[in-house]
Amino acid sequence: MKRFNNKKKITKDKIEEYNFKEVALTKMAKRQLLVTLFSILGVTIISLGSAYAVFTSVSKSEDYNVIKVGTLNIDFGSDSSNTIDLTGQYPMSDEEGLKLTPYVFTITNTGSLTADYEVFIQDDTDMINQDNCSGNQLNKDYIRYKLDTGSPANLSSLAGSNYKIATGSLEAGGSVTYTLYVWIREGVGNDVLNKHYHGKIVVNGVNTQGEPVSDVVLDDQGPNGSTYDDGTDTFITGTDPNNYIWYSGKLWRAVSVNNEAKTTKLVTQWNISTINYSSGSTAFEGSYMEDWLNDTTVDGFLGNLRDYENFIVTDATWDATQDNTSLGSIQRPNGTTTVTTSVGLLNMYEYQSSNNGKTNGYLNNGLIWWTLTPYSSSIVHGVLYNGNAGKGSPSIAYGVRPSINLKSNVRIVNGDGTIDNPYRLNGDNDAELSGTLLSSRYSGEYITFGSGENNLYRIVSHENGTGTKIVSAEPLKSSGEFITSAFGSNTAFSSTNTIGTFLNGEYLTSYVDSTYSNMIEDSTTWYLGTVGGRKSYKLSKYTDTSMSGYTTTTDAKVGLLRYGELMSGQFDRYGNNTYYWTLTPYSSSRVRHVYDNGDANYYSPSSALGVRPSMNLKSNVQITSGTGTKSEPFVLTLGS
Template identity: 55%
Template sequence: MKKLFLETSFSKIYMIVMIIITLLIVGGYFSYAMFTVSKEKSNAIRIVTGNLTYKLTVDGEESNTLTVGSKETKTFTVTLSNPNNRIARFNFYYVGSLPTDVTAGYVTGDGLNTPPVSIGINLEKADVSGSSNTYSIRVSNKSSSSATITLGVSVGLDYNDLTLPENGHLFEEIVMTGKVSDIVIDNLSSGSTYDDGIDTFITGEDPNNYIWYSGKLWRAVSVNNDTETTKLVTQWNISAINYSNGSTAFDGSYMEDWLNNTSVDGFLGNLRDYENFIVTNSVWDATMDDSELGSIKRPNGGTTVIAPVGLLNTYEYQSSNDGQTNSYLNNGLYWWTLTQSISSNIRSVGYYGDVSVYSALNAGGVRPSINLKSNVTIVDGDGTIDNPYRLMGDNDTNLSGTFLNTRYSGEYIRFGNDENNLYRIVSHENGSGTKIVSGEPLKSSEVFIKNVFGSNTIFSSENTIGSFLNNDYLNTGNGYLTDEDIAMIEDSTTWYLGTVGKGTSYKLAKYTDETGNTLTSSTTTSKVGLLRLGELMSGQFERYALKDENSSTGLTAIYWTLTPYTISYVRSVSSDGNSYGNNPSNSYSIRSSLNLKSNVVITSGTGTKSDPFEIALQ
């Protein structure tokens, strides 16, 4: 009996102990599983409760606040990391209501994550892939004082859904679609605006106001307050030509003609469906003004021209950054403005951003300007240089099988080898094929190659530079092209060799006179050639000088054109964007140009610099 009692007691004790252990385990499980922490106090960078922590950084610094000045829009890079040695669940939000006239949200893009929903998202343990998420948060403050947003984070075990605190709010996505005039102003991530009562100008050193349209990179400059049209200017110099025969008037100048020429030889004729995109009766104010930068007044309309395409005047340039020389419109090159000066001079912008004068007889860099219609809309992009805004009607996808000869001047093509594998469409001058040119001068081991033009000013397949292009360049052993590339090139192209001297029309490079009715008899034929003066893409597409500095970046080079300047000199495009005559015995860089066959088709790509067309013979 005693033995039975002892056995029963031990059994009960054992059962009680097991129950206690089970309760401890379950209790610990639930107490741990239900545990979360939140960070909502300023300067509380990392909170540790139990065994879970987290880390939050804003633009690389540990912080939990986003501060934006009055009338500013800023984009912050926020990184949420899991520093624990186990998977944990996190959510991310802002605390309290947004201040009046302040909006905030996230934007998507390459390398960015979408903020979690209220139940949170799991992050892997520390020091492994997936242990952190990076968000791009854009805050726009239209109020008259600075605004600060406090960030909050909750963390818990990976198998428990989280809930937002009562004063927590999730960021919503900022969708950048809508009218151009709205998006380019409302979604500035840096810089600001200046409203002179007529136009609202985008200001700053490098705001997100890039637009890709018709094979060219543009900057949005201003929005008209009344008509809601948006003025654009090309980021780079598209070409270089003489402004006029000496007159300072834009009306009737070579410049006005080139910009608004609807043939294959002019700028307007190579814009995509321009009647649908741009205001064709835009008013361009070319009123004379010799004021210093910073004291230029808005022109009074004393001298205006109505045309689809024009140039920026000095007031518009000044308004981009309160008269400073380091605004986004400073592209590190020389370029013409619309503003007249005294004598036969036109105001121009120098490569370090100053405004000076340049003789209208000379060939300077050209940055065309247009006004987008008020109903043109943005359908993609975020306005950065790597992801510019794209316009409805000019955002083609799935182009595989499309003939290249249906595409637009400026679009990029993958062609050639290694460091020389990026080309651009120039035009469809021969009617069926596609003229292209190397995106930059040819290189060898990352250095621009140089060559003399020849013993005289006439290009041919037998002079020095022509022999190089039609022999060494076409030899696959030299690494410039592949056999597949060469098979796509037309065997023979006519190259026009008319002379364009000082103060004469760009048309003389191709025609017998300025009417452009009769082709010049000065021609040669070869498989590969060069661009002539005034052709599209015969400009510069990188900075010659850093902002506020005279030193060269080394990103541009002087390169030869086909066009004689006199009987003794040949036109070249300078590394700073202008064009001069040079002795053919000088050594300068080379941009190869050629015509691709009519049966070349696109196999992939969208034609941008980051996603060029891949091509093949049909």
């Protein structure tokens, strides 16, 4: 069994193999500015007569710092300055800031191996010391930035990541160009006058650690796993192989490795949410399902995957060819119907290949979930909680198990692939997170919150833009049994209806002590849109599917998840969980809920179902320990 230790030392031979060397960058000439500037550290390349190249020092006055850069060349071009000058700027809106001339730089990998990198905005402490202005620095909350297609944000929002603005991986000969805007945000007043800001942009090469995912997952599947090669992909098979991977706050299973591209297909172990496939069409392209999986908004699935452009194939091909063959006799689909997108679902052939057509393979998670394969022009294949092939109208709601393809250069640095010690990926294996803002973390990560048997919660999203939305990891229990509550006398949630009164009263006093209660925002906006039959999940929050406006809302401290929201699925097998309410009406007399088998339906609001409290934590909640996994959840404190 292959094991990885994230404390494993990189040997001298390994350092030479990847040609990472320490290079001294020299000190920038001192500049005296009222509101000063970023100094982008340019570097040049020299040839060493081998397959690699390394940085040499820049000709400046004296040594500045030491940086590991690998084989990366940073070029600012003839049309872009190597300094970002805020001198003379006035506070301005985002719209005005984005009209300024951007600063453009290109990072190129000139070596013969894949190279990882990180880009930071860091304080120029040497110049701060020379100017003796450490007590007169411009507040980073006053500085706005925008990198490429990202949204404008305050520089202070990056404090938890040491002001890291980008990460990436470049294959040999590859390059990437970044476009950066920086300005002083509007509304800051005269307190920016006579302030200094000394900073620099630093590009760090990152040592390539671990081994490729595609190699590791095929090397040893443990006693309950094996492999099957169909000539195109090599599938991991068996009842419970060692193919668990923890990435971006979610537990995944490695399904197959493409023999040529060496990409690795993953699928989530559990149902992340529950929605109807479409309004009636069995086509994946253009469906509610494709939209949900590839949604990059603040509460979308793809938008909440960590650095997804660095980890996953964003132009993956998904075969959604129709097939009505019985499980065990399905042939590899012939590509009649394919869709190119970042996130998809498994098709029935892939499910069958996980255990030679048997129903007790590892992909049977004991829940009901959609596949990519149409059975006919009106029916889509799913998998039932007993592992058998199922069929359903696309207008009904089954569970969603997203599938992605990891790039060939993604590496495993820790773990042994078991459920208790899943593989961890280079770039998603953080340590020493004490002091990090919870608002910088990822959907699905676990936190300790509350008391007793109900003290495990998960991050949902950062929907309100400042804090962190969380939800109980499972419905509330009392003495080991799930508690239940009626929704109310009608389908409208409020802080004073039956379930709202419980959540904003007894729950806060009996299930959450004052230490945690003080971390909760006093008021959150809860969206109460109705999602009837054949309708899009988006209507639970928006007035229409183009998201042009918000639906009806109410304010309360504690609420519930919406239909189709992240983490509104099931995370244990049928029989180990229970039904629970969502916030979303189905009609004027029915409310949406999630079944214990993983699909969703609707009940009268007078029915008694399970309760999963949800709330927004304040923006200054910080992590004191933990890694965000189920076995090591984040421990929190309320910052100043």
